Amino acid sequence: MASSSIFAAVGTLLANGPGILLLSALVASLVLIWDWRWAIAGAATILLGVSSLAAALHEPAPAVTAAQWLASLVSLLLLGLSAYLHRPGATAHPHGNWLLRLLALGFLAGAWWMLDPGVALPIFTRVETDLLIWIGLCSALLLGLSAAPFSTGIGLLLLTAVAQNIAAVLLPGSGLAVLVGIAQILLALGCAYAMLAQPVRTSRWQTAPARRSAQAIEPTAAPQPRPSRLFPGRVIRPRRPSGIEEAAETLKVASSPGAGASAKEGV
Numbered sequence: 472m473a474s475s476s477i478f479a480a481v482g483t484l485l486a487n488g489p490g491i492l493l494l495s496a497l498v499a500s501l502v503l504i505w506d507w508r509w510a511i512a513g514a515a516t517i518l519l520g521v522s523s524l525a526a527a528l529h530e531p532a533p534a535v536t537a538a539q540w541l542a543s544l545v546s547l548l549l550l551g552l553s554a555y556l557h558r559p560g561a562t563a564h565p566h567g568n569w570l571l572r573l574l575a576l577g578f579l580a581g582a583w584w585m586l587d588p589g590v591a592l593p594i595f596t597r598v599e600t601d602l603l604i605w606i607g608l609c610s611a612l613l614l615g616l617s618a619a620p621f622s623t624g625i626g627l628l629l630l631t632a633v634a635q636n637i638a639a640v641l642l643p644g645s646g647l648a649v650l651v652g653i654a655q656i657l658l659a660l661g662c663a664y665a666m667l668a669q670p671v672r673t674s675r676w677q678t679a680p681a682r683r684s685a686q687a688i689e690p691t692a693a694p695q696p697r698p699s700r701l702f703p704g705r706v707i708r709p710r711r712p713s714g715i716e717e718a719a720e721t722l723k724v725a726s727s728p729g730a731g732a733s734a735k736e737g738v
């Protein structure tokens with residue numbers, strides 16, 4: 472009962488209007504802010520908060536709530552460690568920009584406001600049902616707007632958390648909530664492996680020092696002489712003498728004194 476009171480005490484803090492709005496805003500922020508640190512912290516608050524909220528309102532078995540907390544923490548720990556060890560690969564796949572994500576989220580919220588489905592699950596209150604549906608829709612946006620394994624893992628964890636809370640309340644003695652928690656850990660493990668297996672992307676800031684060191688080691692080639700230029704882009708080429716200039720040069724050489732002396736010596 473001590474553990475049940477701890478979970479119920481945490482859920483009591485969220486079982487009001489500001490607490491529900493806080494969880495809903497955190498879910499929406501996961502779609503807008505694509506940062507692995509914020510995603511881990513926000514997903515942990517959402518998963519633990521939703522399970523504590525169910526513990527405060529429906530009072531399931533303390534072991535079920537403890538299993539939910541354990542599965543959520545282990546899954547997020549796997550994703551967080553893999554993202555920390557492989558941070559360049561965490562964003563290897565492109566995702567939509569912030570404007571596209573904002574438009575998608577605004578369209579979803581506007582459609583929710585206009586249609587107002589008004590669905591309530593058995594035993595659950597209307598506000599709890601709306602919160603679970605909102606978490607499921609935002610997790611679908613996470614899965615659809617990015618192909619990165621980390622975002623896929625966060626989206627799958629949110630979806631399985633919705634199923635886990637429904638199973639814990641509607642089927643309290645079936646053990647289905649524990650099986651969903653095991654599935655959470657396996658999904659997080661698979662996404663963490665996919666994240667570590669993808670190639671590492673190095674930015675230009677990381678490759679710049681290596682390029683400078685390679686340039687310092689390699690000997691530079693000697694500069695080649697460039698022809699003189701009178702105009703930019705135009706090379707001065709030697710002018711070929713004409714026939715008259717060649718004949719005048721030949722007569723000049725023949726009439727020179729050196730040429731006559733050589734001819735006498737030959738005779």
